[in-house]
Amino acid sequence: MKQIYLDNNATTPVDERVLDAMLPYLKGMYGNPSSVHFSGREAKAAMENAREQVAKFINADPSEIYFTSGGTESDNIALKGAAFLNKDKRNHIIVSSIEHHAILESAHYLEKEDFKVDYLVVDKDGFVSPDELKDKITDKTSIVSIMQANNEVGSIQDIPALSAITKEAGAVFHTDSVQAVGKIKIDVDELGADMLSISGHKVYGPKGIGVVYIKKGKRITPLFHGGHHEKKRRAGTENIPGIVGIGTALELAESLRESEHHRLDALAEFFIDGVMNAVPNVYMNGPRNERRVSSTVNLSFEYIEGESIILSLDMKGIGVASGSACTSGSLSASHVLTAMSVPIELAQGSIRFSMGRFTTKEDLEYTISVLPEIIEKLRLMSPLYSKK
Ligand SMILES: *Cc1c(COP(=O)(O)O)cnc(C)c1O
Numbered sequence: 001m002k003q004i005y006l007d008n009n010a011t012t013p014v015d016e017r018v019l020d021a022m023l024p025y026l027k028g029m030y031g032n033p034s035s036v037h038f039s040g041r042e043a044k045a046a047m048e049n050a051r052e053q054v055a056k057f058i059n060a061d062p063s064e065i066y067f068t069s070g071g072t073e074s075d076n077i078a079l080k081g082a083a084f085l086n087k088d089k090r091n092h093i094i095v096s097s098i099e100h101h102a103i104l105e106s107a108h109y110l111e112k113e114d115f116k117v118d119y120l121v122v123d124k125d126g127f128v129s130p131d132e133l134k135d136k137i138t139d140k141t142s143i144v145s146i147m148q149a150n151n152e153v154g155s156i157q158d159i160p161a162l163s164a165i166t167k168e169a170g171a172v173f174h175t176d177s178v179q180a181v182g183k184i185k186i187d188v189d190e191l192g193a194d195m196l197s198i199s200g201h202k203v204y205g206p207k208g209i210g211v212v213y214i215k216k217g218k219r220i221t222p223l224f225h226g227g228h229h230e231k232k233r234r235a236g237t238e239n240i241p242g243i244v245g246i247g248t249a250l251e252l253a254e255s256l257r258e259s260e261h262h263r264l265d266a267l268a269e270f271f272i273d274g275v276m277n278a279v280p281n282v283y284m285n286g287p288r289n290e291r292r293v294s295s296t297v298n299l300s301f302e303y304i305e306g307e308s309i310i311l312s313l314d315m316k317g318i319g320v321a322s323g324s325a326c327t328s329g330s331l332s333a334s335h336v337l338t339a340m341s342v343p344i345e346l347a348q349g350s351i352r353f354s355m356g357r358f359t360t361k362e363d364l365e366y367t368i369s370v371l372p373e374i375i376e377k378l379r380l381m382s383p384l385y386s387k388k
Contacts, residue, residue, distance in 0.1 A: 001317040004363045008202075008356030009151050009179060009296060010321055014245070015204035015357070021248040022206065025241040033238055034227065043240050050247025054211050057250040058177075058196065059187040066212050066230045067243050071178040071199030073223075074212035075102035075145075077234065078174040078195040081220025082143040083110050090142035090171070096120045096128045097339040098152075100176055103145050104335070120146070122339050125287040126155030133165050141171040148180040148191070152336040152352055153286030154296030156184060163192030172218060178202050182253030183261065183293045194218045198250075200242060204357060205249030209242030256357070261294070264355055267364060268294040271353065274368035275299060279375050285342055285350055295355040298337075300346040303385040304378045309351050312374040318367055321352045345384065 005013075025046060031039030033047050048062070055062040068074045083093055095107050097119040107117045118136045120128045128146060137144065144166040149156050163173040174195040177186050181203045188196060195218065200209035214220060214233070226235030276282050281302040286292050301309060306322030313320055322334075333347035342350070353367070379385040 002366075004318045004366060006353045006355060006359065006363070006367065007319045007321050008359070009352065009354035011201045011207065012204045012356055013358065014206055015249065015252060017252055018205050018245050018249045022241045022245045025244050029240075031240075033240065034229070047238055047240060047243050050243045053247035053251045054198075057186065057254055058198075058213060059189055060213050061216065064213055064216055066214060066234050067238055067246075068210040068212055068234055069208055069239070070210040071100070071176070071197050071202070072102040072210075074197035074199070074210045075100065075176055076106050077212050077220060077223055078197060078214075079103060079106045079143060079145055080110065080223060082172045082174070082195070082218075083115055084221040085219055086142040087115070090140050091115050092138060092140040092142065093117045094120060094133065094136055094141055094144045096122065096146045096157075098122050098126060098150055098155075098336045099145065099147055100151060100178070103147070103176060116140075122155075124340055125291070126150055126153045126336065126340050127291070128157060128162070130158060130161045130165055133162055137165060137169045137171065139169065141166075141169055143172045143174060145174040145176065147176040147178075148186070149177070149184065149293045150286075150296075150336060151179045152296075152334055153298045153340070154179075154293035155286055156180070156291050156293060159191045159193065163194075167192065179293060179296075181250070182257055183295065185257070188213060188215070198246075200246040200249060203249050203253050206242050206245045209239055209246045211246065260357060264359070265294040267355055267359065267361060268297055270361065271355075271364045271368065272297055272299075274364065275371060278368055278372045283346060285337055285340065295359075297353045297355070298350055299353070300342065300350045301375055302346060302349060303382045304349050304375065306348060306350050308378050309349075309374065312378065313367075313370070316370045316374075318370070321354070322350060
């Protein structure tokens, strides 16, 4: 059976070109970049080349790029690292209520460590309000973390406005750009970001590699202690194949960004119209405009549970997610949709279709063609539907 992968926000396949760049470092070139001899120099050169690629991608200096094990670690380093550094003087933190769990759970942990955390609300389209940030921020706030683009509904925040308010209060601004990478422009100066997180496997690179950008002059308390790697901010022998992979993946993503944006924008519009014309009682979560990452399409199918749609689509060879991939398996509605005030019945019937570099129009035509029968069948079994 043909497999159609519409879960690119959960992870992406490794691009052949990325794999080709990595392979030599998984085979003959095994050096430890800390070694002084020939093999260490070879590894170190590859690592510093990748650091330059990453720096160029976000318009930073290579000295501001730190390699980590992924988006989760980058988020942890930024939030906890900045929080603990200043605990005595500033013990207040602000995050949005629709952050990835890497930020939300870190914030919950910090609450247990006696930090005070405010969670900014969002409107029905998934946007935080700069005015609310202005109200909540104080001279005790150490860090504000608000994601650039949301993984479930694709909403793109007004990061320059939010970072400006943060700066005025003397706090540090972090943004989780994992879902923005390759989709919208990332320029740390334009964004006004002091810290920023990226993950390799969301951008056609390998899993287990990430980047945290820390602006020159900003400091953190490291989470790991060990050797002198990454200027002592992230101890541990560097993942050279992964580092070469993420460098290549970001360079490639930037060269394809404009053309992919236009292609995916058109595909998403085609898909949304197609599903809404083929199936009644479908509602879109998130904005249907340029303030959304267009490849993320979150639809609620009234009267049914998302889980059952996932299973039915899976039987047709189509891979999608309900809510965020990390919460699938749990029955509670997505925290993002709940924060957007989506009614619980609709939140539970939501499906995230996330398109990517290898998604074709044929994939979407096929998905649209199988949906009406699946939805009708599930609705006929639903007690909510028969009662209406
Ligand atoms: C996937 C994701 C992460 C976590 O990245 P990993 O590399 O999987 O740890 C963090 N933030 C967002 C928005 C994500 O989509």
